[in-house]
Amino acid sequence: MPIASPKHALDPALLALGIAIKALRKTHGISQEELAHRSHIDRSYMSSIERGMQNPGVMTVVQIAAGLGVSVAELAAKARL
Amino acid sequence: MPIASPKHALDPALLALGIAIKALRKTHGISQEELAHRSHIDRSYMSSIERGMQNPGVMTVVQIAAGLGVSVAELAAKARL
Known part of the structure:
Protein backbone atom coordinates (compact mmCIF):
# COMPACT_ATOMS: atom_id res chain seq x y z
CA MET A 1 0.00 0.00 0.00
CA SER A 39 -0.70 4.50 -17.41
CA HIS A 40 2.29 2.31 -16.50
CA ILE A 41 1.75 2.85 -12.78
CA ASP A 42 1.01 0.53 -9.90
CA ARG A 43 -2.70 -0.22 -9.27
CA SER A 44 -2.56 0.59 -5.56
CA TYR A 45 -0.84 3.90 -6.38
CA MET A 46 -3.62 4.63 -8.89
CA SER A 47 -6.21 3.86 -6.21
CA SER A 48 -4.42 6.19 -3.81
CA ILE A 49 -4.34 8.97 -6.45
CA GLU A 50 -8.08 8.55 -7.13
CA ARG A 51 -8.72 9.02 -3.39
CA GLY A 52 -6.70 12.26 -3.29
CA MET A 53 -4.04 10.75 -1.07
CA GLN A 54 -1.11 11.44 -3.41
CA ASN A 55 0.59 14.47 -4.93
CA PRO A 56 1.58 12.88 -8.25
CA GLY A 57 4.27 14.39 -10.39
CA VAL A 58 3.50 15.95 -13.75
CA MET A 59 4.84 12.88 -15.57
CA THR A 60 2.41 10.59 -13.73
CA VAL A 61 -0.47 12.93 -14.61
CA VAL A 62 0.70 12.94 -18.26
CA GLN A 63 0.68 9.11 -18.21
CA ILE A 64 -2.78 8.90 -16.60
CA ALA A 65 -4.23 11.42 -19.07
CA ALA A 66 -2.77 9.35 -21.92
CA GLY A 67 -4.24 6.21 -20.34
CA LEU A 68 -7.64 7.92 -20.32
CA GLY A 69 -7.19 9.17 -23.87
CA VAL A 70 -7.55 12.83 -22.86
CA SER A 71 -5.13 15.74 -22.66
CA VAL A 72 -3.76 16.93 -19.32
CA ALA A 73 -5.59 20.21 -20.02
CA GLU A 74 -8.90 18.34 -20.39
CA LEU A 75 -8.24 16.39 -17.19
CA ALA A 76 -7.34 19.58 -15.31
CA ALA A 77 -10.45 21.31 -16.66
CA LYS A 78 -12.59 18.34 -15.57
CA ALA A 79 -11.09 18.74 -12.08
CA ARG A 80 -11.67 22.52 -12.28
CA LEU A 81 -7.97 23.12 -11.55
CA MET B 1 20.91 24.41 -6.51
CA SER B 39 3.99 30.54 -5.83
CA HIS B 40 5.56 29.97 -2.40
CA ILE B 41 8.45 28.02 -3.89
CA ASP B 42 12.20 28.52 -3.92
CA ARG B 43 13.56 30.68 -6.77
CA SER B 44 16.23 28.17 -7.82
CA TYR B 45 13.58 25.42 -7.88
CA MET B 46 11.41 27.69 -10.07
CA SER B 47 14.37 28.23 -12.40
CA SER B 48 14.94 24.47 -12.56
CA ILE B 49 11.24 23.89 -13.38
CA GLU B 50 11.33 26.51 -16.16
CA ARG B 51 14.31 24.64 -17.69
CA GLY B 52 12.41 21.31 -17.65
CA MET B 53 14.76 19.80 -15.10
CA GLN B 54 12.09 18.96 -12.52
CA ASN B 55 8.99 16.76 -12.32
CA PRO B 56 6.96 19.00 -10.00
CA GLY B 57 4.03 17.62 -8.09
CA VAL B 58 0.46 18.67 -8.85
CA MET B 59 0.42 20.97 -5.80
CA THR B 60 3.48 22.88 -7.05
CA VAL B 61 1.82 23.27 -10.47
CA VAL B 62 -1.36 24.49 -8.76
CA GLN B 63 0.71 27.08 -6.85
CA ILE B 64 2.59 28.24 -9.97
CA ALA B 65 -0.65 28.56 -11.96
CA ALA B 66 -2.12 30.62 -9.12
CA GLY B 67 1.05 32.73 -9.08
CA LEU B 68 0.56 33.38 -12.79
CA GLY B 69 -3.14 34.07 -12.32
CA VAL B 70 -4.21 31.29 -14.70
CA SER B 71 -5.86 27.90 -14.18
CA VAL B 72 -3.85 24.68 -14.31
CA ALA B 73 -5.97 23.77 -17.35
CA GLU B 74 -4.90 27.02 -19.11
CA LEU B 75 -1.25 26.36 -18.21
CA ALA B 76 -1.49 22.76 -19.46
CA ALA B 77 -3.16 23.93 -22.67
CA LYS B 78 -0.42 26.53 -23.19
CA ALA B 79 2.12 23.70 -22.83
CA ARG B 80 -0.01 21.54 -25.19
CA LEU B 81 -0.13 18.81 -22.54
Whole structure:
Protein backbone atom coordinates (compact mmCIF):
# COMPACT_ATOMS: atom_id res chain seq x y z
CA MET A 1 0.00 0.00 0.00
CA PRO A 2 1.61 3.33 -1.06
CA ILE A 3 2.27 5.83 1.73
CA ALA A 4 -0.04 8.85 1.46
CA SER A 5 1.58 12.20 0.73
CA PRO A 6 2.26 13.42 4.30
CA LYS A 7 2.11 17.08 3.30
CA HIS A 8 -0.69 17.17 0.74
CA ALA A 9 -2.97 14.13 1.21
CA LEU A 10 -6.66 15.09 0.83
CA ASP A 11 -5.87 18.62 -0.32
CA PRO A 12 -8.95 19.90 -2.21
CA ALA A 13 -6.98 20.10 -5.48
CA LEU A 14 -5.78 16.50 -5.16
CA LEU A 15 -9.26 15.30 -4.19
CA ALA A 16 -10.70 17.09 -7.24
CA LEU A 17 -8.06 15.54 -9.50
CA GLY A 18 -8.78 12.07 -8.14
CA ILE A 19 -12.52 12.50 -8.59
CA ALA A 20 -11.97 13.72 -12.17
CA ILE A 21 -9.73 10.74 -13.01
CA LYS A 22 -12.31 8.31 -11.59
CA ALA A 23 -15.20 10.01 -13.40
CA LEU A 24 -13.37 9.95 -16.75
CA ARG A 25 -12.31 6.34 -16.14
CA LYS A 26 -15.94 5.33 -15.49
CA THR A 27 -17.14 7.30 -18.52
CA HIS A 28 -14.72 5.28 -20.63
CA GLY A 29 -15.74 2.03 -18.88
CA ILE A 30 -12.15 1.28 -17.79
CA SER A 31 -11.33 -0.60 -14.58
CA GLN A 32 -8.83 0.93 -12.16
CA GLU A 33 -6.53 -2.00 -12.90
CA GLU A 34 -6.77 -1.36 -16.65
CA LEU A 35 -6.10 2.37 -16.24
CA ALA A 36 -3.09 1.63 -14.01
CA HIS A 37 -1.80 -0.75 -16.69
CA ARG A 38 -2.34 1.79 -19.51
CA SER A 39 -0.70 4.50 -17.41
CA HIS A 40 2.29 2.31 -16.50
CA ILE A 41 1.75 2.85 -12.78
CA ASP A 42 1.01 0.53 -9.90
CA ARG A 43 -2.70 -0.22 -9.27
CA SER A 44 -2.56 0.59 -5.56
CA TYR A 45 -0.84 3.90 -6.38
CA MET A 46 -3.62 4.63 -8.89
CA SER A 47 -6.21 3.86 -6.21
CA SER A 48 -4.42 6.19 -3.81
CA ILE A 49 -4.34 8.97 -6.45
CA GLU A 50 -8.08 8.55 -7.13
CA ARG A 51 -8.72 9.02 -3.39
CA GLY A 52 -6.70 12.26 -3.29
CA MET A 53 -4.04 10.75 -1.07
CA GLN A 54 -1.11 11.44 -3.41
CA ASN A 55 0.59 14.47 -4.93
CA PRO A 56 1.58 12.88 -8.25
CA GLY A 57 4.27 14.39 -10.39
CA VAL A 58 3.50 15.95 -13.75
CA MET A 59 4.84 12.88 -15.57
CA THR A 60 2.41 10.59 -13.73
CA VAL A 61 -0.47 12.93 -14.61
CA VAL A 62 0.70 12.94 -18.26
CA GLN A 63 0.68 9.11 -18.21
CA ILE A 64 -2.78 8.90 -16.60
CA ALA A 65 -4.23 11.42 -19.07
CA ALA A 66 -2.77 9.35 -21.92
CA GLY A 67 -4.24 6.21 -20.34
CA LEU A 68 -7.64 7.92 -20.32
CA GLY A 69 -7.19 9.17 -23.87
CA VAL A 70 -7.55 12.83 -22.86
CA SER A 71 -5.13 15.74 -22.66
CA VAL A 72 -3.76 16.93 -19.32
CA ALA A 73 -5.59 20.21 -20.02
CA GLU A 74 -8.90 18.34 -20.39
CA LEU A 75 -8.24 16.39 -17.19
CA ALA A 76 -7.34 19.58 -15.31
CA ALA A 77 -10.45 21.31 -16.66
CA LYS A 78 -12.59 18.34 -15.57
CA ALA A 79 -11.09 18.74 -12.08
CA ARG A 80 -11.67 22.52 -12.28
CA LEU A 81 -7.97 23.12 -11.55
CA MET B 1 20.91 24.41 -6.51
CA PRO B 2 18.06 21.83 -6.62
CA ILE B 3 18.97 18.37 -7.88
CA ALA B 4 17.43 17.68 -11.29
CA SER B 5 14.85 14.90 -11.48
CA PRO B 6 17.11 11.91 -12.26
CA LYS B 7 14.33 10.01 -14.03
CA HIS B 8 12.46 12.74 -15.90
CA ALA B 9 14.75 15.78 -16.37
CA LEU B 10 14.36 17.29 -19.88
CA ASP B 11 11.42 15.05 -20.77
CA PRO B 12 9.52 16.78 -23.62
CA ALA B 13 6.43 17.24 -21.41
CA LEU B 14 8.48 18.89 -18.65
CA LEU B 15 10.34 21.07 -21.16
CA ALA B 16 7.00 22.15 -22.65
CA LEU B 17 5.62 22.95 -19.19
CA GLY B 18 8.71 24.99 -18.31
CA ILE B 19 8.52 26.93 -21.59
CA ALA B 20 4.81 27.62 -21.01
CA ILE B 21 5.43 28.87 -17.45
CA LYS B 22 8.23 31.17 -18.67
CA ALA B 23 6.14 32.47 -21.59
CA LEU B 24 3.14 33.25 -19.35
CA ARG B 25 5.45 34.82 -16.75
CA LYS B 26 6.98 37.11 -19.41
CA THR B 27 3.53 37.94 -20.81
CA HIS B 28 2.54 39.09 -17.34
CA GLY B 29 5.87 40.95 -16.90
CA ILE B 30 6.75 39.00 -13.75
CA SER B 31 10.35 38.22 -12.73
CA GLN B 32 11.28 34.64 -11.90
CA GLU B 33 11.92 35.77 -8.35
CA GLU B 34 8.47 37.35 -8.11
CA LEU B 35 6.75 34.26 -9.52
CA ALA B 36 8.65 32.04 -7.07
CA HIS B 37 7.52 34.31 -4.25
CA ARG B 38 3.87 34.32 -5.42
CA SER B 39 3.99 30.54 -5.83
CA HIS B 40 5.56 29.97 -2.40
CA ILE B 41 8.45 28.02 -3.89
CA ASP B 42 12.20 28.52 -3.92
CA ARG B 43 13.56 30.68 -6.77
CA SER B 44 16.23 28.17 -7.82
CA TYR B 45 13.58 25.42 -7.88
CA MET B 46 11.41 27.69 -10.07
CA SER B 47 14.37 28.23 -12.40
CA SER B 48 14.94 24.47 -12.56
CA ILE B 49 11.24 23.89 -13.38
CA GLU B 50 11.33 26.51 -16.16
CA ARG B 51 14.31 24.64 -17.69
CA GLY B 52 12.41 21.31 -17.65
CA MET B 53 14.76 19.80 -15.10
CA GLN B 54 12.09 18.96 -12.52
CA ASN B 55 8.99 16.76 -12.32
CA PRO B 56 6.96 19.00 -10.00
CA GLY B 57 4.03 17.62 -8.09
CA VAL B 58 0.46 18.67 -8.85
CA MET B 59 0.42 20.97 -5.80
CA THR B 60 3.48 22.88 -7.05
CA VAL B 61 1.82 23.27 -10.47
CA VAL B 62 -1.36 24.49 -8.76
CA GLN B 63 0.71 27.08 -6.85
CA ILE B 64 2.59 28.24 -9.97
CA ALA B 65 -0.65 28.56 -11.96
CA ALA B 66 -2.12 30.62 -9.12
CA GLY B 67 1.05 32.73 -9.08
CA LEU B 68 0.56 33.38 -12.79
CA GLY B 69 -3.14 34.07 -12.32
CA VAL B 70 -4.21 31.29 -14.70
CA SER B 71 -5.86 27.90 -14.18
CA VAL B 72 -3.85 24.68 -14.31
CA ALA B 73 -5.97 23.77 -17.35
CA GLU B 74 -4.90 27.02 -19.11
CA LEU B 75 -1.25 26.36 -18.21
CA ALA B 76 -1.49 22.76 -19.46
CA ALA B 77 -3.16 23.93 -22.67
CA LYS B 78 -0.42 26.53 -23.19
CA ALA B 79 2.12 23.70 -22.83
CA ARG B 80 -0.01 21.54 -25.19
CA LEU B 81 -0.13 18.81 -22.54
